[in-house]
Amino acid sequence: xxxxxxxxxxxxxxxxxxxxxxxxxxxxxxxxxxxxxxxxxxxxxxxxxxxxxxxxxxxxxxxxxxxxxxxxxxxxxxxxxxxxxxxxxxxxxxxxxxxxxxxxxxxxxxxxxxxxxxxxxxxxxxxxxxxxxxxxxxxxxxxxxxxxxxxxxxxxxxxxxxxxxxxxxxxxxxxxxxxxxxxxxxxxxxxxxxxxxxxxxxxxxxxxxxxxxxxxxxxxxxxxxxxxxxxxxxxxxxxxxxxxxxxxxxxxxxxxxxxxxxxxxxxxxxxxxxxxxxxxxxxxxxxxxxxxxxxxxxxxxxxxxxxxxxxxxxxxxxxxxxxxxxxxxxxxxxxxxxxxxxxxxxxxxxxxxxxxxxxxxxxxxxxxxxxxxxxxxxxxxxxxxxxxxxxxxxxxxxxxxxxxxxxxxxxxxxxxxxxxxxxxxxxxxx
Amino acid sequence: xxxxxxxxxxxxxxxxxxxxxxxxxxxxxxxxxxxxxxxxxxxxxxxxxxxxxxxxxxxxxxxxxxxxxxxxxxxxxxxxxxxxxxxxxxxxxxxxxxxxxxxxxxxxxxxxxxxxxxxxxxxxxxxxxxxxxxxxxxxxxxxxxxxxxxxxxxxxxxxxxxxxxxxxxxxxxxxxxxxxxxxxxxxxxxxxxxxxxxxxxxxxxxxxxxxxxxxxxxxxxxxxxxxxxxxxxxxxxxxxxxxxxxxxxxxxxxxxxxxxxxxxxxxxxxxxxxxxxxxxxxxxxxxxxxxxxxxxxxxxxxxxxxxxxxxxxxxxxxxxxxxxxxxxxxxxxxxxxxxxxxxxxxxxxxxxxxxxxxxxxxxxxxxxxxxxxxxxxxxxxxxxxxxxxxxxxxxxxxxxxxxxxxxxxxxxxxxxxxxxxxxxxxxxxx
Numbered sequence: 001x002x003x004x005x006x007x008x009x010x011x012x013x014x015x016x017x018x019x020x021x022x023x024x025x026x027x028x029x030x031x032x033x034x035x036x037x038x039x040x041x042x043x044x045x046x047x048x049x050x051x052x053x054x055x056x057x058x059x060x061x062x063x064x065x066x067x068x069x070x071x072x073x074x075x076x077x078x079x080x081x082x083x084x085x086x087x088x089x090x091x092x093x094x095x096x097x098x099x100x101x102x103x104x105x106x107x108x109x110x111x112x113x114x115x116x117x118x119x120x121x122x123x124x125x126x127x128x129x130x131x132x133x134x135x136x137x138x139x140x141x142x143x144x145x146x147x148x149x150x151x152x153x154x155x156x157x158x159x160x161x162x163x164x165x166x167x168x169x170x171x172x173x174x175x176x177x178x179x180x181x182x183x184x185x186x187x188x189x190x191x192x193x194x195x196x197x198x199x200x201x202x203x204x205x206x207x208x209x210x211x212x213x214x215x216x217x218x219x220x221x222x223x224x225x226x227x228x229x230x231x232x233x234x235x236x237x238x239x240x241x242x243x244x245x246x247x248x249x250x251x252x253x254x255x256x257x258x259x260x261x262x263x264x265x266x267x268x269x270x271x272x273x274x275x276x277x278x279x280x281x282x283x284x285x286x287x288x289x290x291x292x293x294x295x296x297x298x299x300x301x302x303x304x305x306x307x308x309x310x311x312x313x314x315x316x317x318x319x320x321x322x323x324x325x326x327x328x329x330x331x332x333x334x335x336x337x338x339x340x341x342x343x344x345x346x347x348x349x350x351x352x353x354x355x356x357x358x359x360x361x362x363x364x365x366x367x368x369x370x371x372x373x374x375x376x377x378x379x380x381x382x383x384x385x386x387x388x389x390x391x392x393x394x395x396x397x398x399x400x401x402x403x404x405x406x407x408x409x410x411x412x413x414x415x416x417x418x419x420x421x422x423x424x425x426x427x428x429x430x
Numbered sequence: 431x432x433x434x435x436x437x438x439x440x441x442x443x444x445x446x447x448x449x450x451x452x453x454x455x456x457x458x459x460x461x462x463x464x465x466x467x468x469x470x471x472x473x474x475x476x477x478x479x480x481x482x483x484x485x486x487x488x489x490x491x492x493x494x495x496x497x498x499x500x501x502x503x504x505x506x507x508x509x510x511x512x513x514x515x516x517x518x519x520x521x522x523x524x525x526x527x528x529x530x531x532x533x534x535x536x537x538x539x540x541x542x543x544x545x546x547x548x549x550x551x552x553x554x555x556x557x558x559x560x561x562x563x564x565x566x567x568x569x570x571x572x573x574x575x576x577x578x579x580x581x582x583x584x585x586x587x588x589x590x591x592x593x594x595x596x597x598x599x600x601x602x603x604x605x606x607x608x609x610x611x612x613x614x615x616x617x618x619x620x621x622x623x624x625x626x627x628x629x630x631x632x633x634x635x636x637x638x639x640x641x642x643x644x645x646x647x648x649x650x651x652x653x654x655x656x657x658x659x660x661x662x663x664x665x666x667x668x669x670x671x672x673x674x675x676x677x678x679x680x681x682x683x684x685x686x687x688x689x690x691x692x693x694x695x696x697x698x699x700x701x702x703x704x705x706x707x708x709x710x711x712x713x714x715x716x717x718x719x720x721x722x723x724x725x726x727x728x729x730x731x732x733x734x735x736x737x738x739x740x741x742x743x744x745x746x747x748x749x750x751x752x753x754x755x756x757x758x759x760x761x762x763x764x765x766x767x768x769x770x771x772x773x774x775x776x777x778x779x780x781x782x783x784x785x786x787x788x789x790x791x792x793x794x795x796x797x798x799x800x801x802x803x804x805x806x807x808x809x810x811x812x813x814x815x816x817x818x819x820x821x822x823x824x825x826x827x828x829x830x831x832x833x834x835x836x837x838x839x840x841x842x843x844x845x846x847x848x849x850x851x852x853x854x855x856x857x858x859x860x
Binding site for chain 2: 033036037110116117118119120122124129131132214215235253256259260262263264267347356369370371373374375376377378379380381382384385389390391392403404405407408409417418419420421422423424425426427428429
């Protein structure tokens with residue numbers, strides 16, 4: 001039920017979460033059909049208008065955000081959660097600029113993937129089209145409201161957004177300004193809808209809306225992603241864990257190995273591309289130096305018996321350590337005998353997100369890149385590069401570790417699908 | 431539970447369908463890791479060996495098939511079902527040749543999709559890899575056992591096959607010969623497994639095996655596909671309906687329109703690409719001739735009021751006719767006023783499989799091709815061309831009408847996904 005309905009004063013039949021989602025989906029899909037025909041310039045202009053509208057609505061958005069922050073403080077949200085929630089002039093300008101950045105990215109819709117001639121003579125063209133209606137389910141960061149909306153609209157998709165309860169006023173204010181901008185540029189406001197209720201049953205209805213919502217993207221912590229993956233009947237684009245490995249091979253250049261290891265773990269420990277397990281080859285001559293550099297940088301190390309024997313500051317790892325995403329200045333470390341043992345460890349413990357090797361041996365690197373079955377495999381680079389911006393995609397809707405559709409950092413291309421266009425000259429099939 | 435276990439004579443714990451599927455999936459995934467590293471030549475040789483083994487096992491396969499046919503006759507299977515089930519020398523040779531044809535198709539694994547340079551200087555390569563373990567659930571045609579197995583193996587995927595009960599002996603004999611060939615060529619027999627039970631609960635367990643089976647392809651009638659789509663927690667590649675439209679625009683060349691309409695409906699009425707609804711523009715001058723040609727070819731026509739007014743042999747269509755896949759010599763026919771009305775009808779009634787326009791007006795055709803949101807859109811060609819072979823793909827695992835991953839005819843490329851390979855020279859992220 002729309003939570004504002006009691007204020008309207010007109011009697012309304014109670015609406016089930018399913019019928020609410022159905023109605024929103026129908027509106028979104030109708031808007032998407034218009035969006036699918038919008039030109040590159042029209043979509044780009046709508047996004048610039050949305051950025052302008054958000055800048056103009058700054059006062060109201062910051063006021064709404066202050067309400068959320070006050071409520072969060074009153075209810076005892078953690079400092080980290082409050083920080084994610086809080087908007088200010090600088091962060092609001094960053095949100096507006098990010099929308100303009102998406103507006104300037106190339107429009108993938110209409111791109112030709114390939115072209116061939118059928119045996120009967122027709123020309124076959126595979127051409128990119130929008131997916132349709134994308135559901136975005138996210139937590140406390142209000143910037144996701146604008147980021148996800150911008151990426152969906154740029155690629156001709158409609159979006160149905162459902163943000164966290166702790167950011168409800170911020171999300172409504174941001175959403176209202178965004179769609180005001182979209183509408184002022186002549187595109188349908190229903191292209192970007194925000195679920196008008198925080199009722200958790202409505203999230204359940206979104207997850208089950210197969211045929212109405214084409215794809216769900218969860219943005220948030222592991223709990224949210226796990227719930228979405230467990231309950232969804234709609235395809236989900238996501239990663240649950242980032243248990244990323246770096247393997248330092250015998251022939252790794254020692255300073256490079258040290259710098260990559262420290263960067264992969266310590267640059268930012270809380271991102272999904274942060275290294276969680278370091279595998280050092282038993283024959284690598286500079287293990288002690290790499291370990292010292294990690295310890296000196298403030299990292300806690302948990303090792304297998306051979307790792308512990310190298311430095312007394314390493315604690316013994318438990319069996320769970322090899323399957324743990326610390327998202328903290330903690331690292332598990334194992335000594336392995338050669339490439340195959342390293343790849344076996346990765347096959348058993350990786351979450352399929354990003355795994356890296358450091359080596360000067362091109363043949364060994366080639367085997368690692370070919371045989372490790374993760375969405376991203378790296379040679380002589382820090383796993384912290386696992387990011388749409390760092391991959392030159394301009395933005396990302398998320399990082400996916402599933403097997404189908406799109407993997408690794410997903411941006412505009414991953415928000416499209418394709419159709420076959422068959423150009424004939426009267427062919428009938430024999 | 432393995433239905434042969436009672437014959438073995440050794441006591442076995444009853445196995446739940448879930449644990450059976452888990453065990454098969456584990457075996458299949460282990461075999462797939464070996465397959466993923468197999469070369470083009472190794473996979474091709476294994477398929478040729480499978481074809482040879484099937485030819486060599488001809489006697490046993492035909493004997494097994496005779497058992498199935500006899501059981502089918504005894505249980506009153508329809509003539510069409512018995513025909514689908516029946517193998518003979520010619521059909522068995524066609525199965526073996528089809529495997530050799532797949533062996534000769536280019537191996538997609540390892541293909542580079544694109545390559546770019548990251549802002550920090552690494553080279554980024556997206557490269558095709560197998561999806562993993564594919565579940566194939568099919569009905570009475572035993573040739574699917576070999577066809578699907580060949581396509582999966584060619585693209586480096588393992589397969590878990592579950593054929594129909596009525597073909598159980600044929601499928602077992604074909605499967606045994608196929609994997610004997612695969613093993614003789616040095617690849618793991620477990621790459622292609624046949625579910626050892628006809629227990630329907632095992633199908634349910636396959637559909638729910640998310641994380642163990644990467645994709646399910648149902649091959650069969652609408653009942654099978656609908657059940658798979660309703661119950662699966664594993665991604666499904668399929669189409670439920672082929673409600674295909676042809677729109678004859680005002681400016682269609684009359685003979686071309688007539689020939690395409692008759693071919694699209696009558697060449698083979700039982701395939702998913704057969705036209706089910708014909709839309710004729712009110713201003714098209716040769717509607718009478720097209721209608722006569724269809725009636726003369728033996729087609730039953732059900733029309734809206736304006737269509738009925740053209741020829742008294744046209745019966746009045748009911749509301750359901752516009753949403754019916756006849757798969758028979760029956761066609762619904764409506765008269766429309768212009769492109770937009772035609773596209774509205776298609777948007778409301780198409781199953782998103784294949785829709786076609788006949789027109790000499792390039793601009794009108796361009797709008798139709800861009801705006802009709804089906805997996806395949808055609809200009810001046812018969813919808814009966816909606817087929818992997820006719821698209822030059824060499825074979826097909828199925829035709830998909832979903833929005834994600836692969837659409838239209840799906841062959842080897844659709845059985846792959848990709849990974850990102852990041853080739854650095856020591857980059858740490860700033």
